[in-house]
Amino acid sequence: MKKVFITIAAIASMHFINAQTIQSGSRSTTGYIKSDGTIQNSSRSTAGYIKSDGTIQNSSRSTIGYIKSDGTIQNSSRSTVGYVKSDGTVQNSSRSTIGYIKDDGTVQNSSRSTLGYAKGVKKEWAAVTFFFFEF
Numbered sequence: 578m579k580k581v582f583i584t585i586a587a588i589a590s591m592h593f594i595n596a597q598t599i600q601s602g603s604r605s606t607t608g609y610i611k612s613d614g615t616i617q618n619s620s621r622s623t624a625g626y627i628k629s630d631g632t633i634q635n636s637s638r639s640t641i642g643y644i645k646s647d648g649t650i651q652n653s654s655r656s657t658v659g660y661v662k663s664d665g666t667v668q669n670s671s672r673s674t675i676g677y678i679k680d681d682g683t684v685q686n687s688s689r690s691t692l693g694y695a696k697g698v699k700k701e702w703a704a705v706t707f708f709f710f711e712f
Contacts, residue, residue: 599706600694608712610698616712624712627702633710641710644701650709661704678703 596609596617609617614627626634631644643651648661660668665678677685682696684707695703706712 597695597697599698599703602691602693604694607693608706610695610702610706614702616706618712625710627705633705635712642705644705648701650701650705658709659704661701665700667704667708676704676708678707 596611598606599608599610601607606619608619608624609621610627611617614629615623616625616627618624623636625636625641626632626638627644628634631646632640633642633644635641639653641653642658643655644661645651648663649657650659650661652658657670659670659675660672661678662668665680666674667676667678669675674687676687676692677689678695678700679685682694682698682703684692684695684703686692692707695706698706
């Protein structure tokens, strides 16, 4: 019985190892982004997806936006809603800076106040979850 429990625990922990934690400014967990692009809320229910081709989907798999290879973020109608520059600067569609994603995963607003943390998460994915779409 002990071996069965250890096996189940090992399989369950492998499922969670590939998820990066999304935290609020006070470091409480608000969600997770798995390496396959699955976005989960704090209860680990699926809230959306970011597919390898940059398509952003809600939990029903309806397309709500796109991440282009140049960092452009678009809505479902392919209208640009923002940009994520390689240095982590996040801009709205008018190219005004609305925030920053630092290399250590700290997410800041335009005044450099910390909004949260997304350590180990791609900058574009962090920007999508913090600035452009609600999951």
